[in-house]
Amino acid sequence: MRVLVLGAGYAGLTLARELERRLPADADLTVVNDSPYHLVQHEVHRVVRHPSVADAIQVPLDEALQRAEIIVDRVEHVDHDARAVALAGGETLDYDYCAVCLGAETAYYDIPGLESHSVPLKRLDHAKDIRARFFDDCDEGGTIVVGGAGLSGVQVAGELAALRDEEDARTDIVLIEQMDTVAPTFPENFQRAVRDELLDRGVDVRTETAVQSVTETTVTTDTGYLDYDMLVWTGGITGNGAMAGERPPVRADLRLDKQTFVVGDAARIVDADGEPVPASASAALREAKVAAKNIAALVDYDDCGDENDFPPRPEPYRFEVPGWIVSVGDGTVAQVGPSIFRGSAAKAMKTTVGAGHLTSVGAVSQAVDLVEEELNP
CATH class of the missing domain: 3.50.50.100 (FAD/NAD(P)-binding domain)
Known part of the structure; x- marks a missing residue:
């Protein structure tokens, strides 16, 4: 059983840390990011005036993650129909479940x-x-x-x-x-x-x-x-190139299909109340926790569920920030x-x-x- 997390921004790193805690020991967890660091994006502007802030807002992924395999590479393409991810370095990763957390690019x-x-x-x-x-x-x-x-x-x-x-x-x-x-x-x-x-x-x-x-x-x-x-x-923002420049619409379960989730700015999300969710760090952090819970429940069902059992009902995300x-x-x-x-x-x-x-x-x-x-x- 392989679970991929693509991207280690707010959504990706939070989701990966939650999965480290929730996934069974025999599940393989892989995080792909184009940098060996997690970047605290909402503080980047401060580097314009205070360059020394840069060191404080970069977190080494090998320190933030304990169990996940970390691949430092750029995601070139996500083929959710084939459940395969192509990397810039030439490698292709297959998955059972994937969370696309690649963020957005400037439009x-x-x-x-x-x-x-x-x-x-x-x-x-x-x-x-x-x-x-x-x-x-x-x-x-x-x-x-x-x-x-x-x-x-x-x-x-x-x-x-x-x-x-x-x-x-x-x-x-x-x-x-x-x-x-x-x-x-x-x-x-x-x-x-x-x-x-x-x-x-x-x-x-x-x-x-x-x-x-x-x-x-x-x-x-x-x-x-x-x-x-x-x-x-x-x-403005637009989708990541690996998603053909699109931010696909996903509903409150955060799923693009049964095995692929899209979380954070990478998607246009409609929450459990039917409201569009703004692209923001606070929303991404909360979405990631819901997605991690749903992925872990699906992995557990695949590993242990009886074929006559119904798959777990995904928990919906509801946009609430203080x-x-x-x-x-x-x-x-x-x-x-x-x-x-x-x-x-x-x-x-x-x-x-x-x-x-x-x-x-x-x-x-x-x-x-x-x-x-x-x-x-």
Whole structure:
């Protein structure tokens, strides 16, 4: 019996750790990831201003996992009909059950010039590139445009504004968003607080502004032209190449078919109440625990169930999170229930969230390092 977990982001690592605990001893568990590290994605933006954070937000997989076989390779293709996974290195892995946790990639929507002239923010190298370009092209003035005002765009715009202020630069930070508000998929009171925090940090926020084309120096929008020195693009997500660029729809049992699960940002998930689930770390973590429980129950049934028994009914995932949190430079906005927090209380919550996740995957020393970085930047 072989169980594959593809990807070791929030969903993948959490699911694999749960399976290590739940699967019977004779089941083979294999984790495939394109890096030997788990990356704490929601802290990547901080590397733009504080490169030393990089060490605290990378967790070696061989320390986080105790039982699973770890294969460091890129997944090229998932053939769920054949129950086979092709890797970039040439190996093909067959499976009895598979959890696709490959996350999502940056979407460019076929906008002319956008991909070739912008920097995304998905990996540490992207954050390092943004920092280098700031000091090469923008620390003495100019304009940085951040496209997309979801949480990633808000965070990188805030970080760049803080870096500008630290360097006493005369750089304009412009955040553009085609919807009529920042953080458009979140509650209205959270949106208002995030916008206020951005404005307080000196970010020029322009909503209802859609990008139409990009050249080396100019962003053309439906409201006019915007000259820039650096363009950071966080304006949407699309599926991983191994899934043909698709984020397949899955329902609350998180299954693409009877033996293949898709978890986290890799899928468009509808929960047990029929509600679409936003792509977020908090959702991915909770989805992973449900998927692990369902996979373990199926493996147990295959190993021990009588042929006359009905297979286990999968547990549905229901989207429930206590709130939302986003950093904006040295500021933070948090929502817990109906209440909005800014300032030191919100920042303490943000520190707790990051350190709590690291602790949950066994990276206690990195959790301590992250807290120290947060409190003594």
